Amino acid sequence: MSNKIILKADALDGYLTNEDKKHIDDVTLLYEETMKQFKILDEQSENDNLYDETKKKIISLYQEMGDLMKDISSREENLKIYAFETHQTKHGEASRIIAKLRDEKTGHEEFVYYTQRAFELMFNLVYGDEAGKNKNHLVVKTPVTHPVQNYAVHKIPDVDSAINNTVMCVMLRGALLPSMIMSKEIQEYSSTGHVTPFALFKIKRDDSKHEADMEYLLDLDKSYFNLDEMQDKDLIFADPMNATGGSMVTVVKYLLDSGVKPRSIKFINVVSSLKGALQILRALDNITCYTLWMDPILNDKAYILPGLGDAGDRLNGKDADEYPRNMLQLVADYGTNISQLYRSQVRKIEETILG
Secondary structure (H helix, E strand, O other): OOOEEEEEHHHHHOOOOHHHHHHHHHHHHHHHHHHHHHHHHHOOOOOOHHHHHHHHHHHHHHHHHHHHHHHHHHOOOOEEEHHHHOOHHHHHHHHHHHHHHHOOOOOHHHHHHHHHHHHHHHHHHHOHHHHOOOEEEEEEEOOOOOOOOOEEEEEEEOOHHHHOOEEEEEEEOOOHHHHHHHHHHHHHHOOOOOOOOEEEEEEEEOOOOOHHHOEEEEEEEEEEOOHHHHOOOEEEEEEEEEOOOHHHHHHHHHHHHOOOOOOEEEEEEEEEEHHHHHHHHHHOOOEEEEEEEEEOEEOOOOOEEOOOOOHHHHHHOOOEOOEOOOHHHHHHHOHHHHHHHOHHHHHHHHHHHHO
């Protein structure tokens, strides 16, 4: 018998309130108007006056959608959006990173690079409250030995109490590298070089279906985790995209139904749809969602619009249907540069898989 947990879209949609649905409809109407302008823009030459006029309309509509999503998000205590939470001076960096990730011309290596930068920003957002409290001192031995061996002192935020209880929960496969990046950030800020334990969950959605009848499948036979090690822990999920929230809800509901009582749950992503964020907040207690950027809607295939395509494929390359890679093959395909950069994380993942 197949050892799979399945969540269906109608169950996920059932968590939304009537007010949530109205907010989603309001944003959808604005984006549908924006897509009409996309069509006009796509048919024009850059030298035409209509081209510039259409761009101005698109910019205005995006501003209106942004203001609306900011207003909706401000009512949600457990929804933290980088562009809305941080000082205006930081927005340019976040916006440029998202623009590069969206761009169809951004190749694999650049996509990995900008994903790393995105999650470095997100680490600062997630643990920013801790950063202003106390400081740790790092004493670093440098390569300079004349006239004596030199050392340098650097102050970093003391976030040990916030990070030393964490377990990195990976929703394979698109979230593997982002999870390694976040674990590396935790290791770098820990005064003890703490490397997070990993829990690996093989979950995917059925892409033959549409958003309205989507199914999310958690394959326990191909997952690697220890429920006891997750008790009273701060569970961190790092995923480049949050479209519907279905994968996240499926995994966490399974953990809760299995008797796991986490101390806290954090979901960290680069781009989230409004609907996906609201569905997670309504479906799960004791969770905070952090995202670098919020996008307005989903298409009928449950892809985020305007989105950035299939982030998993852009990070990892595409699997052949008949020969899907296992986790160790996936890590190996990152290459020696990535594997060396995240060597502590790779060792932890190997220990988790191999026992």
